[in-house]
Amino acid sequence: MAIDYEQEVGSSKVEQVYVYESGNEMAAYAAHQINYHVMGYFPISPSTEVAQFLDLMKANGQHDIKLIPSDGEHSSAGICYGASTAGGRVFNATSANGYMYMLEQMPVQSGTRFPMVLNLVCRSISGPLNIHGDHSDLYFALNTGWPILMCRDPQAVYDMNLIALKLAEHPDVRLPVMVASDGYFTSHQKRRVQAFAHRADVLKFVGEKPPAGFPDTLDRENPITVGPYMNEPDYINNRYQQSQAMYSAGEVFEVISREYEQLTGRQYDMLDMYQMEDAEVAVFLMNSASEIIKDVVDQLRSQGIKAGSIAPNMIRPFPQKEIAEALKHVKAITVGDRADSYGAHGGNMVNEIKAALFTYGNSTTQVISRIFGLGGKEFYAEDGHHLFELAIEAAAKGKVEVPFDYYGHTVGEPDKAPKRVLKPMKFEDLKTGLITVKKDEATGKLSVRIPPLRSLTKKPKRLAPGHGACPGCGIFSGLETFFKGIEGDIIALYHTGCAMVVTTGYPYSAHKATYIHNLFQNGAATLSGVVEMFWERKRRGELEHLGLQDDFTFVMVTGDGGMDIGMGPAIGAALRNHKMIIIEYDNEGYMNTGAQQSYSTPMGNRTSTSNLGSTQQGKTTHHKDTAQIMAATNIPYVFTGSEAFPQDLVKKAAKAQWYAQHVGLVYGKILIACPLNWLSNDNEGTQIVGAAVDSCFFPLYEVEQGCTQITYNPEDKNKQIELREWLKWMGKTKHLLKPENEAAYESFQGEVHRRWHVLKAKHDNPYL
Numbered sequence: 001m002a003i004d005y006e007q008e009v010g011s012s013k014v015e016q017v018y019v020y021e022s023g024n025e026m027a028a029y030a031a032h033q034i035n036y037h038v039m040g041y042f043p044i045s046p047s048t049e050v051a052q053f054l055d056l057m058k059a060n061g062q063h064d065i066k067l068i069p070s071d072g073e074h075s076s077a078g079i080c081y082g083a084s085t086a087g088g089r090v091f092n093a094t095s096a097n098g099y100m101y102m103l104e105q106m107p108v109q110s111g112t113r114f115p116m117v118l119n120l121v122c123r124s125i126s127g128p129l130n131i132h133g134d135h136s137d138l139y140f141a142l143n144t145g146w147p148i149l150m151c152r153d154p155q156a157v158y159d160m161n162l163i164a165l166k167l168a169e170h171p172d173v174r175l176p177v178m179v180a181s182d183g184y185f186t187s188h189q190k191r192r193v194q195a196f197a198h199r200a201d202v203l204k205f206v207g208e209k210p211p212a213g214f215p216d217t218l219d220r221e222n223p224i225t226v227g228p229y230m231n232e233p234d235y236i237n238n239r240y241q242q243s244q245a246m247y248s249a250g251e252v253f254e255v256i257s258r259e260y261e262q263l264t265g266r267q268y269d270m271l272d273m274y275q276m277e278d279a280e281v282a283v284f285l286m287n288s289a290s291e292i293i294k295d296v297v298d299q300l301r302s303q304g305i306k307a308g309s310i311a312p313n314m315i316r317p318f319p320q321k322e323i324a325e326a327l328k329h330v331k332a333i334t335v336g337d338r339a340d341s342y343g344a345h346g347g348n349m350v351n352e353i354k355a356a357l358f359t360y361g362n363s364t365t366q367v368i369s370r371i372f373g374l375g376g377k378e379f380y381a382e383d384g385h386h387l388f389e390l391a392i393e394a395a396a397k398g399k400v401e402v403p404f405d406y407y408g409h410t411v412g413e414p415d416k417a418p419k420r421v422l423k424p425m426k427f428e429d430l431k432t433g434l435i436t437v438k439k440d441e442a443t444g445k446l447s448v449r450i451p452p453l454r455s456l457t458k459k460p461k462r463l464a465p466g467h468g469a470c471p472g473c474g475i476f477s478g479l480e481t482f483f484k485g486i487e488g489d490i491i492a493l494y495h496t497g498c499a500m501v502v503t504t505g506y507p508y509s510a511h512k513a514t515y516i517h518n519l520f521q522n523g524a525a526t527l528s529g530v531v532e533m534f535w536e537r538k539r540r541g542e543l544e545h546l547g548l549q550d551d552f553t554f555v556m557v558t559g560d561g562g563m564d565i566g567m568g569p570a571i572g573a574a575l576r577n578h579k580m581i582i583i584e585y586d587n588e589g590y591m592n593t594g595a596q597q598s599y600s601t602p603m604g605n606r607t608s609t610s611n612l613g614s615t616q617q618g619k620t621t622h623h624k625d626t627a628q629i630m631a632a633t634n635i636p637y638v639f640t641g642s643e644a645f646p647q648d649l650v651k652k653a654a655k656a657q658w659y660a661q662h663v664g665l666v667y668g669k670i671l672i673a674c675p676l677n678w679l680s681n682d683n684e685g686t687q688i689v690g691a692a693v694d695s696c697f698f699p700l701y702e703v704e705q706g707c708t709q710i711t712y713n714p715e716d717k718n719k720q721i722e723l724r725e726w727l728k729w730m731g732k733t734k735h736l737l738k739p740e741n742e743a744a745y746e747s748f749q750g751e752v753h754r755r756w757h758v759l760k761a762k763h764d765n766p767y768l
Contacts, residue, residue, distance in 0.1 A: 012194075012263065012264050012265045013262060013263050013264075014196055014197070014198075014201045014263050014264065015196075015197040015198060015201070016194045016195060016196060016197055016264065017194070017195055017196075017197045018192055018193070018194060018195075019192075019193050019195055020190055020191070020192050020193070021154060021190060021191075021193055022049075022154055022186075022187060022188050022189055022190045022191075023121070023151065023153070023154040023157040023181045023182075023186035023187040023188070023189065024046070024047070024049035024050050024053065024093075024121065024157075024187045024188065025049070025053055025154070025190075026154045026155070026157045026158035026161070026193055026195070027050045027093060027119045027121075027157050027158075027161055027179070027181075028049075028050050028051075028053035028054045028057070029053075029158060029195060030157075030158050030161035030162055030195075030202075031050075031054060031063075031065065031091050031117075031161065032054060032057050032062055032063040032065070033195075033196065033199050033202040034089065034091075034161075034162070034165060034202060034203070034206060035063050035064055035065060035199070035203075036065045036088075036089045036090060036091040037065070037066060037083065037088030037089050037090065038065070038066045038068065038079070038080070038083040038088060038089075038090050038091070039051065039054065039065050039066070039067050039068065039080075039090070039091045039092060040068045040070050040075070040076040040077070040078075040079025040080045040083065040090075040092060041067065041068070041069065041070065041076050041092060041093065041094075042069070042070045042071070042072055042073045042075070042076045042094070042098060042565070043561075043590050043593040043594065043596040043609070044073065044094060044095050044096065044097070044098035044593060045095065045123070045131045045183075045593050045594070046095055046121050046123060046131065046133070046183040046184050046187045046188060047093040047094050047095040047098070047119065047120075047121035047123075047183070047187065048593050048594055048596060048608075049187070049188075049594075050093035050119060050121070051067065051093065051596070051609055052594065052596065052608045052609055054067060055067055055608070055609045055610065055611050055616075056611045056613070058611075058613075058615070058616065059611040059612060059613025059614070059615060059616035060613040060614055060615070061613070061614055061615045065091070067609070069596075069597055069609060071564045071565055071567065071599065072101060072520070072521055072564065072565035073094055073098040073099070073101040073102040073565075074101050074102050074104075074105065074521075076092060076094070076102065077092070077102035077105035077106070077109075078105060080092050080109075080116055080118075081105060081108060081109050081114065083116075084109065084114035084115065084116045084176070085112075085114055085216060085217045085226050086216055086217050086218045087210065087214075087216030087217070087218055087219070088210065089116075089165065089210060090115075090116035090117070091116065091117050091118075091119075092116070092117075092118045092119070093118065093119040093120075093121060094118070094119075094120060094121070095120065095121045095122065095123040095137065095183055096122075096123035096124060096125050096126070096131070096136075096137045096183075097125055097126055097137075097519055099120055099137045099140070099141070100125060100137065100140065101519075101521060101565075103140060103144070106141070106144035106145070106146060106176075107144050107145055108227065109146075109176045110144060110145030110146050110175050110176055110242065111145060111227075111238065111239075111242060112226055112227050113174045113175060113242070113245070114174075114176065115165075115168035115169045115173075115174060115175065115176055115177070115210070116168065116176045116177075117161060117164045117165050117168060117176070117177055117178075117179060118146070118176065118177070118178050118179070119157075119161070119178075119179045119180075119181070120137060120138060120141065120178050120179070120180045120181075121181055121182075121183045121186075121187045122134065122135050122137055122138045122180055122181065122182050122183050122287070122338075123137060123183040124136050124137075124374060124375045124376065125137050125140075126496075126519065127517070128506065129496065129500075129501075129517065130375040130376065131183075131376075132183060132184055132375050132376020132377075133182045133183035133184050133185050133187075133288075133338075133373075133376050134338040134339055134373055134374045134375060134376065134377075135286065135287075135337070135338040135339040136338075136339040136340075136374070138180050138339070139339045139341065139347070139348045141178055141180075141316075142315070142316060142348060145175065145242055145246065146175060146176050146177060146178045146316065147167060147168075147173070147175055147177045147178070147246065147249040147250075147253070147314070147316050147317070148177075148178045148180055148314065148315050148316040149163065149164055149167075149177065149178065149179050149180065149253075149313065149314055150180055150181075150286055150287055150311070150312055150313050150314065150315060151179060151180065151181040151182075151186060151287060152186070152272070152287050152288060152290050152291050152311060153186060153189075153191055153288070153291060154186060154189065154190070154191045154193050155191065155193045155194065155266070156181075156268070156313075157179065157181050157186065158193055158195055159260065159264070159266055159268065160179045160268070160313075161179055162196075162202065162205060162206060162260070163253070163256050163257065163260055163268070164177040164178075164179050165177075165206045166205065166206045166207070166256050167249060167252055167253055167256055169206075169207065169210055169211055170249075170252045170256075171211060172245070172248040172251075172252055173245055173248055173249045173252055174214070174245060175242075175245055175246065175249060177249075178316075180287070181287065181288075182287045182288040183376070184376060185287075185288040185376075186287065186288050189288075194264070194266075196264075201263075205259075205260070205263060246316065246317050247317050249316075249317060250270065250314065250317040250319070253270070253314055254269070254270065257269065257313075268313045269313065269322075270312065270313060270314055270319040270322045271310055271311070271312055271313065271319055271322050271323070271326060272290065272310070272311040272312070272313055273308065273309070273310050273326055274293075274294045274297055274308060274309045274310075275297050275298075275301060275307065275308040275309070276308035276309070276310065276326055276330075277308075278306055278329070279306050279307060279308030279329075279330055280305075280306040280307075280329070280330060280331045280332075280395060281305065281306065281307050281308075281330065281331060281332050281333070281388060281391040281392050281395050282307065282308045282309060282310060282326075282327070282330050282332075282333040282334075282391065283296075283307075283309050283310075283333065283334050283335075283336065283384065283387045283388055283391065284309070284310045284311070284333055284334070284335045284336065284349065284350075284353060285309065285311055285336045285379075285387075286311055286312060286315070286338065286349065287311070287338075288379075289336065289338070289372075289373065289379040289384075290309065290311030292379055292380070292381060292384060293309045293384045293387075294309055295381055295384075296309075296381050296384035296385055296388060297309050299381075299385075300385075300388060305388075305392065307388060308330075310323070310326055310333075315349070318352050318356070320352070320355070320356040320359060320360075321356075321360065323353055323356040323357075324356045324357060324359065324360035324362055325360075327353075327356075327357060327362060327365045328360075328362060328365075330365050331364070331365065331366065331391075331394075331395035332365065332366035332367075332368065332390075332391040332392070332394035332395040332400070333353070333365060333366070333367055333368070333391055334368040334369075334370060334387040334388065334390045334391045335347070335349055335350035335353055335367060335368065335369055335370070336370055336371075336372045336373070336387055336407075337349050337350055337369065337370070337371050337372070338371075338372065338373045338374065339371070339374070340371045340374075340406075345369070345403070345404045346369035346403075346404050347369065347371055350367060350369035350404075353367060354367055366391075366394040366395065366398070366399065366400050367400070367403070368387075368390045368391060368394055368400050368402075368403065369403060369404040369405075370387060370390070370404075370405060370406065370407040371405075371406045371407065372387075372406070372407045372408050373408065374408075377408055383407070383408070386407065387407070418506075418507040418508075422464055422512055424512070425460045425512055425513070426460075427488065427489065427549050427550070429458070429459065429460050430459065430460065430487065430488050430489060431487045431488045431549075431550065432455075432456065432458075432459055432487065433487075434450070434451040434455055434456065435448070435449070435450050435451070435485060435487055435650075435654050436448070436449045437654050437655065437657075437658040439658075444705060445704055445705070445707075446655050446658055446659075446704070448651045448654045448655055450485070450647065450650050450651055450654065453484070453646055453647065453650065456484045456650070459484060460512070461480055461483075461512070462479075462480065462483045462490065462492070462511070462512055462513055463476060463479070463480065463503060463510045463511060463512065464510045464511075464512055465510075466508075466510060467502050467503045467510040468501075468502035468503075468505065469498065469502045469503075470674075470675065470676045471675065471682040472673065472675035472676075472680075472681070472682030472683065472684075472685050473498070473502075473672075473673070473674065473675070473676075473685075474585075474587070474643065474672030474673035474674065474685045474686075474689065475498060475499045475559065475585050475587070475672050476499075477643050477672075477685075477686075478585055478641075478642075478643045478649075478670045478671075478672045479499070479557065479583070479585065479670075481641075481643045481646050481649050481650065482583060482641065482649055482650075482652075482653045482668070482670065483653070484646075484650050484653065485649070485650035485651065485652070485653025485654040485656075485657070486553055486555075486653055486654075486656075486657050487550075487654075487657065488549075488550045488551075488552075488553065489513065489548075489550065489552050489553070490513050490514075490552060490553045490554070490555050491513065491514045491516070491530065491552050491553075491554050491555070492511065492513055492514070492515055492516070492554075492555045492556070492557060493515075493516040493517070493518065493523055493526060493527040493530070493554075493555070493556045493557070494515065494516075494517055494523075494556075494557045494558075495517075495518070495519070495520050495523040495556070495557070495558040495559070495560075495562040495566060496517070496518075496519050496520050496560075496562075496592065497520070497558070497559045497560035497561075497562055497591075497592045498559065498560055498587070498591055498592045499557055499559060499560075499585065500517055501592060504517065516530065520558075520560075520561065520562045520565040520566050521565045521566050521568070521569060522566070522569055523556050523558060523562065523566055523569070524556060524566060524569040524570040524572065524573040524582060525569040525572065525573065527554055527556045527573070527578075527580055528573045528576065528578045528580070530554060531554050531578045531579055531580050532578065534551075534552060534554075535579070538551075551661055553581065553657050553660060553661060554578075554579065554580040554581065554660065555580070555581045555582075555583060556580060556581065556582045556583070557583055557585070558570075558582060558583070558584050558585075559584055559585035559586065559587060559672075560587065560589075560590050560591050560592040560593070560598075561589070561590040561592075561598040561599075561600075562584070563584050563600070563624075563626050564598050564599045564600070564624070567626075567629070570582055570630070570667075571629075571630075571633055573665060574630060574633035574635045574665050574667070575633055576665075577635065577636075577663075577664035577665050578664065578665050579660050579661060579662075579663070579664055579665070580660055580665055580666070581656050581657070581660045581665075581666045581667075581668065582630075582665070582666070582667045582668070583656075583667075583668045583669075583670065584626060584667070584668070584669045584670070585670055585672045586600050586626075586669055586670065586671050586672065587672050587673075587674040587677070588600055588601050588602060588605065588623075588671075588674070588678075589601050589605075589607050589674070589677060591674050591676070591677050594608050595607050595608045595674075595676075595677035596608050596609040597609045597610040597619050598624075599623070599624035600623050600624050600626065601619050601623060602619070602622070602623040602697070602733075602748065603618075603619055603620070603621060603622045603623065603744065603747060603748045603751065604617065604618040604619060604733065604735075604736045604741065604744045604745065604748055605618050605619050605732050605733055606618045606731075606732045606733070606735065607619065607677075607732070612735055617735060617736075617740075617741055617744060618733075618735065618736070618744070622748070622751050625755065626667075626669055627639075627640055627667065627669050627703075630667040631667075631703040631706075631708075634706065635664060635665045635666065635667060636659045636663040636664050636665070636666065636704070636705055637655060637656060637659040637663075637666045637667075637702065637703070637704055637705075638666070638667050638668070638702065638703040639652040639655070639656065639666075639667075639668045639669075639701070639702040639703070640668070640669050640670070640671075640698065640699065640700055640701055640702075641653075641668060641669070641670045641700065642670060642671055642689050642690065642692075642693055642698065642700060643670070643672070643686060643689065644686050644687070644689050644690030644693060645690070645693065645700060645712055648700055648711050648712060649670065652668065652702060652711075653668075655702070655704070656668055671689045671692055671693075671698045672685075672689065673685030673686075673688050673689055677732070678730045678731070678732050679730055679731025679732050680729055680730045680731065684729060687729070688726070688729045688730065691721060691725060691726040691729060692726050693712065693714065694714045694719050694720060694721045694725075694726075695714075695720070695721050695722065695723045695725060695726040695752070696714065696720065696752055696753070696756040697723060697726060697752050699712075699755075699756060699759055700712040701759060701763070706766075707766045708759065708762035708763050708766075708768070709763060710759060710760065710763045722749075723745070723748065723749045723752055724736075724737055724745070724749075727745075736748065
């Protein structure tokens with residue numbers, strides 16, 4: 001059937017095109033059309049794709065945005081803040097705990113009045129860990145001083161991103177603006193979207209450049225002080241000015257929205273109201289759920305029920321007057337909050353709606369509060385009918401029976417409580433006595449004896465089979481090889497990452513020893529607390545009833561970028577020298593969030609944020625040497641290992657345990673294969689990590705009490721291979737072997753060669 005173009009585009013005054021894209025794609029699409037100066041970012045699901053799409057477009061020369069991969073969300077917020085003070089346009093995207101990590105930076109930026117646009121792809125906040133959509137992160141944004149625009153579908157994501165920049169830079173506002181959409185519901189849902197056909201029209205709308213006349217840190221003729229120390233009465237005056245700017249943002253939004261409607265034919269009032277003209281009962285929902293409820297309204301209208309729905313396009317400033325006006329003839333409204341304000345007898349939105357009604361003298365509209373859809377729980381039409389039934393009942397009775405409750409939760413049944421499937425491992429099976437570690441009193445170094453590895457096969461595995469790792473994943477073969485060298489009981493803490501996610505899907509757990517989880521950035525500090533509590537309770541005699549036959553060995557397992565975002569706390573734990581082991585499985589990227597580049601990603605490697613294209617051929621910087629960084633903290637023992645050299649790894653594990661129980665903190669790094677994202681065969685992981693060792697990319701060595709010892713030298717064994725012999729195994733690196741990438745390959749090979757010779761020099765000289 002032919003499409004009536006005039007009817008489709010409505011009153012549009014600019015040429016538009018149709019695209020079929022997701023919310024994340026449209027956020028990136030708008031950003032690339034604006035051609036921001038800088039984006040500082042860090043990957044977190046479900047917002048990660050925004051940076052990925054922008055990187056892919058940049059690899060093909062579609063924009064000039066400087067994409068800066070940070071070491072964590074706190075850092076990404078700092079990058080964006082610094083860039084915004086320097087007079088250009090700044091963009092970012094994040095979700096959930098990533099937003100929480102950058103939270104302290106949010107009031108700094110709004111309080112100093114530097115514009116930017118941040119996409120919050122809304123997701124539930126840990127713990128327990130859940131990566132699906134609700135508004136628990138969004139509600140933390142309400143008091144940060146950022147205007148907040150809401151997006152019910154991918155079309156709104158595109159439109160609001162354009163409106164947001166114009167709003168942020170308006171002289172009466174000058175605030176950073178947040179654009180909020182629902183994680184997975186909107187971020188990954190593909191819809192037909194209209195977009196400006198030409199960048200010139202986008203820039204005509206938002207402005208070719210940021211407005212002139214405002215101070216920035218790059219103006220040498222006008223030096224400024226940003227963020228001074230401020231006492232009373234100046235501080236309250238500053239807050240007042242910011243408050244006025246926020247309320248101005250509401251007025252300016254309406255002006256910009258009318259201008260945008262005239263250009264595109266798409267209307268965004270403060271409230272998106274459906275069938276509210278004569279409504280007697282209504283439901284208030286935000287973002288993606290607000291579209292579903294419209295079908296319910298139509299169904300109820302067909303039954304003669306005067307139903308309507310309300311959804312805000314802006315929640316900061318809150319449209320208080322508009323809400324009160326919309327509800328003046330409504331008998332009852334059910335407000336659905338996709339997050340709780342714990343202890344406040346309702347979510348944030350219901351309490352703000354109650355305040356609006358009170359402020360404008362409406363004491364007749366009954367208000368029902370329900371918390372729904374947490375952790376990505378779907379919202380269907382039948383759920384909408386339930387919310388309306390509550391309003392219809394309240395309207396009929398003139399009162400609300402249950403003002404506040406959750407909807408969609410289930411009552412637990414005691415007989416279905418999770419039960420232990422595996423019995424605790426026996427100490428005598430874990431303490432084989434086959435591994436001996438002795439200190440040489442003359443040298444102060446440790447001497448380790450291990451039996452043939454087949455003698456350790458009866459030792460129980462620390463993780464049960466049946467976890468959800470990808471075929472060929474090297475994490476667990478590497479970790480289990482390491483654990484063969486650990487005698488007795490362990491308590492393990494895992495950062496968020498592949499190793500954590502695939503082993504702990506509630507109500508099941510693959511961990512046979514005590515397990516703790518905390519987020520990327522704070523695992524080392526968390527385990528530090530456990531370690532010190534153990535030793536203090538032991539000192540006070542509070543653990544004697546447990547019948548411990550030996551002290552625990554405390555192990556933190558990290559990977560998937562955990563030693564980027566978590567490097568600061570890891571160094572802090574090292575400098576405090578807690579008796580614990582940090583073991584990093586290095587898969588050369590942020591694999592848990594979709595194979596983005598990390599600081600451990602080698603030069604030239606293809607990742608989802610270091611794409612291949614006409615203007616870019618993989619990662620442009622060299623990989624991070626975490627082992628050397630940790631060695632510089634002067635902890636007693638640092639090592640590298642590989643499952644391809646199991647005897648070496650088991651010996652180092654035994655040493656690690658001795659130092660962690662007698663002296664202080666130990667750090668170990670093992671290279672593990674990730675076939676899914678390395679684009680390699682599932683059954684070749686051991687050969688690949690072995691080739692990495694033989695190419696000297698991943699040398700095996702230890703730093704014991706400050707002295708470096710190479711534990712396997714491929715040169716001495718006549719097994720050294722060129723770097724290309726390792727790179728050819730993986731699809732993510734094969735492009736480096738092409739003639740056009742010879743310069744990048746030579747740079748990579750040269751750095752590997754340099755680091756290897758530095759290591760050999762340290763091996764030869766105990767003072768290096």
